[in-house]
Amino acid sequence: xxxxxxxxxxxxxxxxxxxxxxxxxxxxxxxxxxxxxxxxxxxxxxxxxxxxxxxxxxxxxxxxxxxxxxxxxxxxxxxxxxxxxxxxxxxxxxxxxxxxxxxxxxxxxxxxxxxxxxxxxxxxxxxxxxxxxxxxxxxxxxxxxxxxxxxxxxxxxxxxxxxxxxxxxxxxxxxxxxxxxxxxxxxxxxxxxxxxxxxxxxxxxxxxxxxxxxxxxxxxxxxxxxxxxxxxxxxxxxxxxxxxxxxxxxxxxxxxxxxxxxxxxxxxxxxxxxxxxxxxxxxxxxxxxxxxxxxxxxxxxx
Numbered sequence: 494x495x496x497x498x499x500x501x502x503x504x505x506x507x508x509x510x511x512x513x514x515x516x517x518x519x520x521x522x523x524x525x526x527x528x529x530x531x532x533x534x535x536x537x538x539x540x541x542x543x544x545x546x547x548x549x550x551x552x553x554x555x556x557x558x559x560x561x562x563x564x565x566x567x568x569x570x571x572x573x574x575x576x577x578x579x580x581x582x583x584x585x586x587x588x589x590x591x592x593x594x595x596x597x598x599x600x601x602x603x604x605x606x607x608x609x610x611x612x613x614x615x616x617x618x619x620x621x622x623x624x625x626x627x628x629x630x631x632x633x634x635x636x637x638x639x640x641x642x643x644x645x646x647x648x649x650x651x652x653x654x655x656x657x658x659x660x661x662x663x664x665x666x667x668x669x670x671x672x673x674x675x676x677x678x679x680x681x682x683x684x685x686x687x688x689x690x691x692x693x694x695x696x697x698x699x700x701x702x703x704x705x706x707x708x709x710x711x712x713x714x715x716x717x718x719x720x721x722x723x724x725x726x727x728x729x730x731x732x733x734x735x736x737x738x739x740x741x742x743x744x745x746x747x748x749x750x751x752x753x754x755x756x757x758x759x760x761x762x763x764x765x766x767x768x769x770x771x772x773x774x775x776x777x778x779x780x781x782x783x784x785x786x787x788x789x790x791x792x793x794x795x
Contacts, residue, residue: 499523501562501585503554503577505535508591509568512622515762516566517543518739525549525560529569558584564766565589566622571596571661575607582617587769589762592665593789594621594782605786612779620765620775621782624757625666627764629673631754632724641674645706645723652711657793659694663709664792668700668785674724675701679784687795696792 500516502509505526516524524546526535536548549560554577557565565585567577574595578588594608611619633639646667654662672678685697694709720731729752730745740759744752768774 498564499525499560499562501525501527501549501551501557501560501565503527503557503565503567503581504529504569504591507568509566511758512566512568512589512591512762515759517546518759519763519766521546523547523549523560525551525557525562527551527554527557554580557581561585563587564769567591578611578619582614586617588617588619589622589765590619591622592669593661594619594786596661604790605783608783608786612783618769618775620769620778621665622758622762622765623665623669623778623781624761625670626673626778626781627757627761628754629670631757631760632729633674633676635752639674639724641671641703642725643704643723644671644674645708646670647708647719647721649710649712649715649719651713651715651718653713654711655691656689656694659692659709659711660696660707660789660793662711663694664707664789665782665785667705667707668788669781670722671700671703671705672781672784675703677701678780679787682788682791684791684795687792696795698788698792700788 498521500521500523502512502516502524505513505528513524513526522545526548528535531552533550536550539546539548551557562585564587565581566589567574568591569577571593574590575597578590578595581588594611596604597607648663648666650663652659652662680701681699683699685699688695692710692712696707698705717733722729728747732743732745734741740756742754742756744754746752764774
């Protein structure tokens with residue numbers, strides 16, 4: 494990668510730490526960070542650990558314009574995404590938005606309408622970070638004749654969201670996983686049942702004639718996230734091990750078979766960096782995002 498490449502991250506805490514890690518590991522030599530509040534010591538440890546990288550600690554989003562980044566990763570809280578996208582779209586062409594792309598409660602225009610408008614910006618290429626696309630693709634390669642009739646998707650995380658904010662945060666994972674496995678966009682959709690509680694959200698739905706059960710929990714007191722899913726009759730449990738700055742992933746299939754996989758977050762972000770100019774990849778990302786929002790608009794407000 495050219496040393497002239499500059500990456501910028503809005504919101505370097507939380508999931509932003511993972512994006513920052515991937516920029517570093519991918520080979521970016523110039524990285525800017527900007528948070529909600531300016532912290533003088535934000536990049537002190539980074540400079541000590543990565544002496545070959547130039548870090549910029551910015552005081553405001555407007556300062557990003559001066560360094561002319563090749564990529565901007567938006568990792569701020571979801572409620573600020575829409576505002577931040579409009580603030581940066583004129584001084585950076587390539588935008589990577591942490592899922593969900595945004596979520597606003599606008600009585601005049603739906604999230605679907607607003608997202609379509611963003612994707613139609615001629616000057617920008619907007620990718621939504623959907624790591625479950627990578628996971629689904631890896632499973633498809635190992636099961637070439639896979640036909641999905643039933644999907645159970647369970648994700649228990651350390652998030653702080655409650656009630657309807659839980660599916661806003663986690664549905665993009667489950668839906669992008671399903672749409673990638675099925676290799677098509679939304680054709681038919683039916684809500685069977687939705688269960689909402691303070692820290693638990695469940696739904697039973699039919700998507701393209703696939704019966705789905707999504708089960709989400711969020712509790713900041715959890716030590717680790719837990720991801721499991723059942724495709725037809727096969728049950729998978731994700732295992733994660735951290736070695737240094739690298740996350741190693743495995744799937745335990747039917748409680749006995751170990752399936753080695755690439756870390757979906759790392760794999761998908763790297764594929765974005767490498768293939769930003771490939772129209773088919775951008776189209777697939779945008780199509781899955783739009784199909785997911787169609788369903789989310791109905792499920793969240795059900």
